[in-house]
Amino acid sequence: MFFKGFKGGVHPSDFKHYTKDFPIKEISAPDVIVLPISQHIGAPNEPIVCVGDYVKVGQCVATSAVFVSAPVHSPVSGVVKEIGTTINPQGIKVPAIVIENDGLDELSEQITPCNNLDLLTSEDIVRIVRNAGIVGMGGASFPTHVKLSPPPDKQIDCCIVNGAECEPYLTSDYRVMLERPERLVFGLKMIMKALNAAQGIIAVENNKKDAYKIIKENIDTPDIKVMLLPTKYPQGSEKHLIKATTGRKVKSGKLPMDVGVVVSNVDTCVSIGDAVEFGRPLISRIVTVSGNCFNNKGNYRVRIGTPIEHIIKEVGGFTSKPSMLILGGPMMGTTLYSTDVSVMKNTGAVLALGKDEINLHSAGPCLRCGKCVDACPMQLQPLYLMANCEIKDYEKLQQLNILDCIECGACTYACPSKRHIVQSIRIRKQEIVAIQRKVKQ
Ligand code: SF4
Numbered sequence: 001m002f003f004k005g006f007k008g009g010v011h012p013s014d015f016k017h018y019t020k021d022f023p024i025k026e027i028s029a030p031d032v033i034v035l036p037i038s039q040h041i042g043a044p045n046e047p048i049v050c051v052g053d054y055v056k057v058g059q060c061v062a063t064s065a066v067f068v069s070a071p072v073h074s075p076v077s078g079v080v081k082e083i084g085t086t087i088n089p090q091g092i093k094v095p096a097i098v099i100e101n102d103g104l105d106e107l108s109e110q111i112t113p114c115n116n117l118d119l120l121t122s123e124d125i126v127r128i129v130r131n132a133g134i135v136g137m138g139g140a141s142f143p144t145h146v147k148l149s150p151p152p153d154k155q156i157d158c159c160i161v162n163g164a165e166c167e168p169y170l171t172s173d174y175r176v177m178l179e180r181p182e183r184l185v186f187g188l189k190m191i192m193k194a195l196n197a198a199q200g201i202i203a204v205e206n207n208k209k210d211a212y213k214i215i216k217e218n219i220d221t222p223d224i225k226v227m228l229l230p231t232k233y234p235q236g237s238e239k240h241l242i243k244a245t246t247g248r249k250v251k252s253g254k255l256p257m258d259v260g261v262v263v264s265n266v267d268t269c270v271s272i273g274d275a276v277e278f279g280r281p282l283i284s285r286i287v288t289v290s291g292n293c294f295n296n297k298g299n300y301r302v303r304i305g306t307p308i309e310h311i312i313k314e315v316g317g318f319t320s321k322p323s324m325l326i327l328g329g330p331m332m333g334t335t336l337y338s339t340d341v342s343v344m345k346n347t348g349a350v351l352a353l354g355k356d357e358i359n360l361h362s363a364g365p366c367l368r369c370g371k372c373v374d375a376c377p378m379q380l381q382p383l384y385l386m387a388n389c390e391i392k393d394y395e396k397l398q399q400l401n402i403l404d405c406i407e408c409g410a411c412t413y414a415c416p417s418k419r420h421i422v423q424s425i426r427i428r429k430q431e432i433v434a435i436q437r438k439v440k441q
């Protein structure tokens with residue numbers, strides 16, 4: 001099946017040819033793992049190990065009793081060397097557990113495979129997903145068990161796997177869809193079972209027809225279908241994906257569950273399958289390593305807590321000095337100012353871009369050309385949002401629906417004056433949300 005596109009959006013060069021044909025390889029575990037204690041949206045975790053403790057692969061090392069949280073597990077066996085702080089990709093100091101890897105990969109007794117999948121209840125699946133520390137791995141880091149536990153008045157009838165992977169350079173989801181299609185389908189079945197949902201959809205952009213084909217071959221139930229969507233950025237945004245696949249519109253301020261839908265990322269879905277069947281907690285993920293400056297670009301399985309510096313060494317370093325390092329995609333990712341940060345549960349890519357791949361022009365004045373308005377998939381007015389961000393007019397920004405901005409960066413990409421529109425919006429959005437929270441308290 002093929003669906004009509006949405007209004008707005010852009011068609012950036014996708015640079016997927018750099019890595020799309022490279023099968024997933026394992027990057028060796030580093031000598032030292034630096035594990036941020038909290039890697040989710042919600043209540044912070046507390047460490048449950050002490051300096052000097054011996055920990056095993058998959059052992060829970062930090063958790064919280066609060067429901068909206070996700071525990072963190074050791075990805076290696078070894079000794080807890082330090083409980084201190086590290087810098088996260090945003091440059092903020094966060095609590096972290098440092099583990100010295102003994103290289104033995106001793107498996108924790110906490111990992112228990114499921115003996116009888118048929119006997120699992122919805123509650124069992126939610127509990128397993130919670131204990132495995134699974135969060136949205138597409139960037140949001142929202143605890144998955146919370147998504148799988150909607151309030152009683154929100155009946156979910158459709159579960160969507162987001163296989164659009166519309167960000168340039170990124171090919172990790174594509175490789176997972178090609179290499180583990182049966183696990184993807186199994187993970188989706190577990191999500192549907194947890195939510196008692198009748199319908200499952202795996203949505204793939206039409207530049208990944210081979211993934212579409214192989215997934216289709218692996219579907220063994222009429223309750224699940226795979227759909228091809230037009231290739232356009234940001235096709236993978238939740239609201240656009242839901243509209244394209246179900247025709248349902250998530251209104252301003254509402255959530256997918258308000259229209260009976262839950263959306264999951266590809267790696268998240270596979271991780272749910274692995275947690276349910278093998279008892280495997282979230283201790284590694286697939287990361288695309290790409291950009292002109294990397295020596296051995298590819299798709300790699302990397303343990304959570306691996307320093308970026310280790311990945312750079314393991315792939316043979318750079319061919320030339322990068323002009324910019326990005327964690328995630330070039331449209332929505334975070335510019336890195338230090339390689340001393342670790343791979344987190346939501347790190348989908350590390351990009352080392354040369355000067356020919358980035359915009360080195362300084363921002364010019366607004367030309368009032370309206371290109372940002374045409375590009376905005378949310379039908380906002382980015383030029384006026386930007387103008388009011390500059391003067392911090394919070395009231396006007398809310399009238400202009402700044403909180404509907406999905407921070408896709410299409411406006412910034414389309415702007416001939418290279419104005420930093422999405423960057424300004426992101427900051428003001430955070431400030432407005434903080435103000436709203438304070439008012440509620
Ligand atoms: S205003 Fe927000 S939603 Fe619209 S294009 Fe810019 S970043 Fe995307």
Ligand code: SF4
Binds near residue numbers: 369383419
């Ligand atoms: S695209 Fe850039 S220059 Fe054109 S109206 Fe928008 S902000 Fe102004």
